[in-house]
Amino acid sequence: MSASISPQILPSEAETRLEVQPLPLDRLQQMYRTMFLIRRVEESLLQAAEEGKIGGAMHTAIGMEANAVGAAHATRPDDYVTCTYRGHHHALARGMDPGQAIAEVMGRATGFAKGKGGSMHFVDPEHGLMGANGVVAAQVPHAAGMALAAQLRGEDRVALTFFGDGALYQGVMHETFNMAAKWKLPIVFYLENNRYSEMTPIWRTSSVEALYRFPRAYGIESMQIDGNDVEVVYTAVAQAVERARAGEGPTFIEALTYRLAGHMAGDLETYRTEEEKALQRQHEPLMVLRNKLLERGARPEELEAIQAQVEEEVQAAVAFAEESPWPDIAQAYTDVFYL
Amino acid sequence: MPKWTMVQAINQALALELEQDRRVRIFGEDVGRNGGVFRVTDGLQERFGEDRVFDTPLAEAGIIGVAVGMALYGLRPVAEIQFAGFAHLAFHQVAAQAARLRYRSGGEHHVPLVIRAPFGGGVRTPELHSDSVEAFYAHAEGIKVVIPSGPYEAKGLLHAAIQDPDPVFFLEHMKLYRSLREEVPEERYTIPLMEARVVQPGNDLTAIAYGALLHTTLAAARQVEKEDGVSIEVIDLRTVHPLDEETVVASVNRTGRALVVHEDSRAASIAAEVIAVINERALYALLKPVRRVTCPDTPFPLPAVEDVIVPHQERIVRALRETLEP
Numbered sequence: 195m196s197a198s199i200s201p202q203i204l205p206s207e208a209e210t211r212l213e214v215q216p217l218p219l220d221r222l223q224q225m226y227r228t229m230f231l232i233r234r235v236e237e238s239l240l241q242a243a244e245e246g247k248i249g250g251a252m253h254t255a256i257g258m259e260a261n262a263v264g265a266a267h268a269t270r271p272d273d274y275v276t277c278t279y280r281g282h283h284h285a286l287a288r289g290m291d292p293g294q295a296i297a298e299v300m301g302r303a304t305g306f307a308k309g310k311g312g313s314m315h316f317v318d319p320e321h322g323l324m325g326a327n328g329v330v331a332a333q334v335p336h337a338a339g340m341a342l343a344a345q346l347r348g349e350d351r352v353a354l355t356f357f358g359d360g361a362l363y364q365g366v367m368h369e370t371f372n373m374a375a376k377w378k379l380p381i382v383f384y385l386e387n388n389r390y391s392e393m394t395p396i397w398r399t400s401s402v403e404a405l406y407r408f409p410r411a412y413g414i415e416s417m418q419i420d421g422n423d424v425e426v427v428y429t430a431v432a433q434a435v436e437r438a439r440a441g442e443g444p445t446f447i448e449a450l451t452y453r454l455a456g457h458m459a460g461d462l463e464t465y466r467t468e469e470e471k472a473l474q475r476q477h478e479p480l481m482v483l484r485n486k487l488l489e490r491g492a493r494p495e496e497l498e499a500i501q502a503q504v505e506e507e508v509q510a511a512v513a514f515a516e517e518s519p520w521p522d523i524a525q526a527y528t529d530v531f532y533l
Numbered sequence: 534m535p536k537w538t539m540v541q542a543i544n545q546a547l548a549l550e551l552e553q554d555r556r557v558r559i560f561g562e563d564v565g566r567n568g569g570v571f572r573v574t575d576g577l578q579e580r581f582g583e584d585r586v587f588d589t590p591l592a593e594a595g596i597i598g599v600a601v602g603m604a605l606y607g608l609r610p611v612a613e614i615q616f617a618g619f620a621h622l623a624f625h626q627v628a629a630q631a632a633r634l635r636y637r638s639g640g641e642h643h644v645p646l647v648i649r650a651p652f653g654g655g656v657r658t659p660e661l662h663s664d665s666v667e668a669f670y671a672h673a674e675g676i677k678v679v680i681p682s683g684p685y686e687a688k689g690l691l692h693a694a695i696q697d698p699d700p701v702f703f704l705e706h707m708k709l710y711r712s713l714r715e716e717v718p719e720e721r722y723t724i725p726l727m728e729a730r731v732v733q734p735g736n737d738l739t740a741i742a743y744g745a746l747l748h749t750t751l752a753a754a755r756q757v758e759k760e761d762g763v764s765i766e767v768i769d770l771r772t773v774h775p776l777d778e779e780t781v782v783a784s785v786n787r788t789g790r791a792l793v794v795h796e797d798s799r800a801a802s803i804a805a806e807v808i809a810v811i812n813e814r815a816l817y818a819l820l821k822p823v824r825r826v827t828c829p830d831t832p833f834p835l836p837a838v839e840d841v842i843v844p845h846q847e848r849i850v851r852a853l854r855e856t857l858e859p
Contacts, residue, residue, distance in 0.1 A: 307639030317638045324605055340601020346584050369595030492710050529640040530675050532698040
């Protein structure tokens with residue numbers, strides 16, 4: 195096996211095969227706002243974890259925001275999404291209230307699940323987020339079930355499921371590939387390849403280097419894209435969703451991205467070097483989008499104004515969460531069965 | 534009223550649900566075109582179409598995972614696992630996903646899913662085809678485990694299970710599929726979940742059973758009643774989890790003696806739970822220790838000796854008499 199490799203930053207050109215459509219400036223600015231919001235919410239959460247205000251494991255997606263925001267813009271609010279325990283970014287991208295999100299991670303009664311779900315189980319059916327999941331790949335067949343339900347009922351909703359590179363080695367992933375392909379389900383498989391299965395680089399455990407090739411064995415269309423460029427993500431997901439809605443079946447997108455923070459709060463990160471992170475920071479999604487906006491004529495003051503607004507919003511959300519009450523002990527006994 | 538086998542009763546319940554509720558979808562391995570290994574879904578695809586009744590790949594985790602997604606979407610999936618022992622492959626999706634989503638989401642989600650699976654001894658199928666799995670799922674909080682004891686019960690309980698807002702594991706004892714016929718109303722009726730049934734009233738001992746062994750227990754009780762001049766109350770648990778504690782406790786408080794019978798192995802079983810409940814709530818009424826008649830803590834017995842090892846009438850009679858001793 196080859197010795198340590200710094201993960202490649204950009205996809206191989208041969209596999210991209212995307213004509214990226216430039217999005218209008220105001221749309222890009224909206225995206226920038228949401229991406230910055232996600233970044234600041236997650237940084238605040240890490241800070242709170244350091245201060246001992248958050249119990250248990252918490253996984254952030256710092257550096258992976260473009261995947262969530264590009265995909266959210268390319269789907270309809272009534273499409274369905276499932277994702278992994280690294281799922282704050284997907285919930286916020288789809289419109290979850292940041293105060294409710296932070297309160298949930300802090301275990302407060304005002305969280306979206308009354309403090310029962312926590313960081314790993316983000317859920318917001320109103321915005322189509324049908325569940326983040328604590329177990330790798332468990333959420334993938336759920337999305338296929340929603341796609342199947344939509345197909346059986348003749349409704350044109352699409353299911354989009356996010357997972358990490360680690361999910362590709364789970365059996366149920368392959369069971370789902372097979373059903374999705376056989377039944378031509380309206381589903382988009384979105385691999386956020388952040389190069390690490392928890393704390394182990396992919397090359398140490400994977401029999402295959404090019405992960406987008408896995409689903410091709412099932413006859414599923416697949417591509418590899420730059421997951422740190424929100425415009426690329428938007429284009430790829432929009433195309434995949436269009437295919438799904440047209441009854442052309444599933445698409446698999448491997449998005450190369452990078453997790454800039456640890457696997458979970460408190461991760462010692464013994465498995466990678468500062469040099470590797472520094473290299474990846476040169477292509478992190480907020481910077482990519484910021485440069486793009488400035489190139490296309492956005493003024494720096496505009497972006498600063500957006501950031502200042504977001505800062506305020508995040509501060510208010512953190513304050514809301516910290517001032518929220520703890521759940522009543524009775525919550526331990528409710529929501530087991532319908533009563 | 535027609536006299537039906539349990540296979541016919543379940544088939545008829547599924548047909549009525551398909552007819553009356555557009556949300557109901559039935560699927561699993563060989564259930565569509567073929568009509569299922571035991572013919573339980575015979576004719577349903579033909580009558581209701583492939584959108585309502587369909588075949589899946591041999592992929593238990595995928596089947597239940599997809600069923601969870603369908604339930605979240607608003608359908609009423611009824612998934613068949615070909616043999617209950619195969620459900621081990623789907624254990625995560627049943628116990629950690631279907632059963633937990635309501636709690637985990639703070640009530641945002643609920644999973645109205647029914648998993649049907651045959652199980653049980655007496656038909657000489659080896660190990661994983663015969664295994665009793667109810668205790669595993671009884672421990673997976675958030676799912677009900679139902680085991681009908683015959684055709685009439687099966688139909689009413691299945692209607693209730695399909696309309697229940699939460700997941701139900703519906704276990705069908707293979708030996709009951711065709712071994713008895715009962716009068717079953719053609720129209721839809723429900724038997725409430727989580728309610729045990731007093732099959733016959735009695736004063737001197739409470740015998741608690743479910744599934745196929747309910748009938749063996751009943752026969753043993755009648756033999757002892759006839760030969761020894763006693764009276765035995767027999768309870769069919771029907772829903773083995775959550776338990777109908779009230780019915781069990783009220784009966785034992787009155788009789789002062791109890792015996793629990795099941796085909797599953799002994800340790801950490803439904804019988805263990807029933808006895809714990811009796812100890813907690815009726816201990817001072819007891820005149821003798823509560824016994825259990827079960828399979829041993831081994832894999833399901835080999836076919837040649839199945840009849841001797843799985844609880845049979847003689848063993849139950851013996852245990853009843855020992856418990857009835859002054």
